[in-house]
């Protein structure tokens with residue numbers, strides 16, 4: 001058995017334990033689009049630390065998750081929600097919001113380019129946002 005499997009299993013176990021904290025933090029709303037009454041999933045924000053942490057996770061709906069995982073599936077109009085999530089109190093949410101915004105702006109969406117232009121992130125958050133990819 002590879003240690004990779006063991007590592008993944010350990011991680012999933014740890015992440016499952018954060019669900020309660022994440023439900024509280026998000027008040028059961030998708031941390032990106034604000035949707036409620038839907039199933040929310042834990043997404044770890046890359047680059048991953050060796051030890052998972054609740055601060056390194058966002059709690060998002062399936063619709064957002066699919067597009068975060070695969071930028072080819074991005075539907076630009078969905079991401080108008082970034083107007084709010086970019087200014088979340090949670091750094092991990094800001095990081096994902098900023099990365100998605102950059103993708104959408106790269107698709108030539110003017111509203112996204114404009115939002116990028118005025119976006120202000122704390123230097124640590126910006127560094128994190130630029131750390132992966």
Ligand SMILES: [Zn+2]
Nearest residue numbers: 030033061064
């Ligand atoms: Zn969502």
